[in-house]
Amino acid sequence: MVATEKVRQNIMENIYDLAILGAGPAGICAAIYATRAKLNTIWLDKKFVQGGQIVDTYEVDNYPGLPGITGLDLGEAMAGHAEKLGMKPQREPVRSIETEHGIKVIRTKKNEYRARAVIIACGATHRHLGIPGEEELSGMGVSYCATCDAAFFQDRTVVVVGGGNVAVEDAILLSRTCKKVYLVHRRDELRAEKILQESLFACKNVELIWDSIPLSIEGTDKVEALKIRNKKTQEESFIETDGVFIAVGIVPGTEKFKDLVKLDEAGYIVAGEDGITSEPGIFAAGDIRTKNLRQVVTAVADGANAVASAQRYLLDK
Ligand code: NAP
Numbered sequence: 001m002v003a004t005e006k007v008r009q010n011i012m013e014n015i016y017d018l019a020i021l022g023a024g025p026a027g028i029c030a031a032i033y034a035t036r037a038k039l040n041t042i043w044l045d046k047k048f049v050q051g052g053q054i055v056d057t058y059e060v061d062n063y064p065g066l067p068g069i070t071g072l073d074l075g076e077a078m079a080g081h082a083e084k085l086g087m088k089p090q091r092e093p094v095r096s097i098e099t100e101h102g103i104k105v106i107r108t109k110k111n112e113y114r115a116r117a118v119i120i121a122c123g124a125t126h127r128h129l130g131i132p133g134e135e136e137l138s139g140m141g142v143s144y145c146a147t148c149d150a151a152f153f154q155d156r157t158v159v160v161v162g163g164g165n166v167a168v169e170d171a172i173l174l175s176r177t178c179k180k181v182y183l184v185h186r187r188d189e190l191r192a193e194k195i196l197q198e199s200l201f202a203c204k205n206v207e208l209i210w211d212s213i214p215l216s217i218e219g220t221d222k223v224e225a226l227k228i229r230n231k232k233t234q235e236e237s238f239i240e241t242d243g244v245f246i247a248v249g250i251v252p253g254t255e256k257f258k259d260l261v262k263l264d265e266a267g268y269i270v271a272g273e274d275g276i277t278s279e280p281g282i283f284a285a286g287d288i289r290t291k292n293l294r295q296v297v298t299a300v301a302d303g304a305n306a307v308a309s310a311q312r313y314l315l316d317k
Contacts, residue, residue, distance in 0.1 A: 015114045016042045018310055019106050022121035023089045024052020025296045026286025028078045029303025030119050031087040037311055042113050044106070046093035050082075051075020052123045053250070053287070054296055057166075058147040058173045063296050071147065074296070094122070097260055097282070102317075104281060116317065117310040120257060120269065120277075121285040121303060124250035124294075129161065133217030134246070141223025141243045146170035149243070155179050156242040159226050161214055167247035168192035168200050174245065175203040182239055184209045184228060209239070217244055252288045264290050275306035283309050 020030045023045035034041045049055050057071030066074065082088070092108040097118060099105070106113045126144040128134060134142055143149040146160070150173055158178050160171045163185035169192075171183045181203070188210045190197050200206060211231045218225040218238065225238040252267050262270045262278035268290045275283035285302035287294045 015103060015116060016040050017116055017314055018042075018307075019044065019104065019113060019115035019118045020089075020121060021045075021094050021106070021118065022052070022123055022286070022288075023047070023050040023079065024121060024123045024286055025054065025075075025078060025299040026123070026288075026303040026306070027052070027089070027119070027121035028082050029300040030121055030285055030307050031082045031089070031303075032085060033304050033307035034310075035082070035085040035087050037307060039307075039311070039314075041087070042106075042115060043087060043089040044092045044094055044108065044113075045089035046091065046122075048091060049075070050079035050089065052299075056145040056147050058169065060296060078300075094256070096256055099260075099279065099281070102281070117281045117283065117313055119275065119283045119285055119303075119306045119310060120261075120288060121299075121306070122253050122288055124252045124287045126246065127249045127251045129214055129246055129248060131214055131216050133219065133223075137217050137219055137223050137244075140221060141219065141241075142217060143243060143245050144247070146173050146245050146247075149245075150174055150177055153178050153243045157240065158182070158243040158245060159184055159239055159241045160245045160247060161185075161226075162247035162249070163187060163190045163192065164247065164249060165192045165196060166249075167245075168196045170245050170247050171206050172196070172199055172203060175206050179205065181206045182209055182241065183207070184212050184214060184226070184239070186213050186231065187211065214244075250287065250294070254288060273302070273305055274309045275302060276309055281310075281313055283313075 017039040018041045020043045054071035055075045096107045104115050104118045154177045157180040159182045161184050175181045212228040215227040225240050229236045254267050269284040271277045271284040271289040283306040285306040286299040
């Protein structure tokens with residue numbers, strides 16, 4: 001059957017060629033490529049604002065051609081590009097995907113969609129520390145998004161936990177408006193890019209606390225202190241603070257896909273650059289798949305690659 005006949009038959013049977021799940025950089029790029037490939041596509045996302053994790057990022061300084069752009073602006077520009085091509089995601093969190101007679105059945109709370117191929121680009125969410133006080137004081141001084149919440153801590157003291165790009169970027173951002181910023185890291189070396197480390201070390205009101213792990217967040221109706229232990233000396237101490245910003249990495253949202261596709265031990269969908277997973281017709285793109293470098297620039301590349309793989313799969317079927 002030629003491709004156009006297939007498309008016509010799919011429409012009659014109410015089967016999409018492609019379902020794209022997620023509207024971060026990978027999902028948006030997949031939507032752009034799918035439209036240009038004239039695939040009959042359904043696009044679902046759980047959030048109102050498109051752009052995924054970058055929306056929570058103050059500045060994205062390593063996306064080629066757009067130095068210093070804010071995460072929100074980059075997310076808006078990407079989503080705007082897709083919208084210009086007529087693509088806008090429906091706000092429906094996906095509950096499950098099953099394969100029935102070679103067709104993928106995607107279930108949300110209200111609906112059931114059928115597609116011949118699916119690109120999972122649902123990204124990842126903030127990792128939690130899992131210490132006493134973290135959940136209880138969430139929104140009362142505990143935050144996972146400095147860009148969103150920095151304004152509440154003007155002229156106050158805050159602690160950032162973590163040693164990656166996000167923690168360092170958060171500490172730099174907070175140092176601009178806070179009186180004092182502590183950066184608590186569990187080792188004696190930061191994981192963040194060197195250029196970010198240099199900017200951090202130049203911030204006069206940032207103090208680094210090395211080799212320390214958070215034990216608990218103290219306070220009743222609001223954060224009052226972070227209790228830490230020095231891993232080398234075993235000494236325990238309290239840092240008096242108004243806020244604790246937790247930036248200790250991300251975890252993939254793959255629990256609902258664990259019976260569908262192969263996951264690695266950390267929960268990421270096992271897939272290469274082509275996005276091909278263990279389940280024929282299911283492709284993974286962006287932070288949700290196994291990869292060495294999780295960046296906006298690699299996520300958009302994944303979106304394009306996954307559509308190319310999906311096209312090949314649809315033609316071969
Ligand atoms: P990350 O690079 O994985 O770093 C997490 C940091 O938290 C590490 O320093 C780690 O310590 C520490 N950590 C992890 N678990 C901990 C725990 N239980 N207690 C205390 N500390 C803990 O994560 P991230 O900085 O949040 O970045 C998340 C992802 O976003 C990364 O993949 C990153 O590449 C990506 N990102 C992309 C861009 C961009 O595209 N422009 C910008 C920012 C971030 P260790 O160092 O000891 O492991």
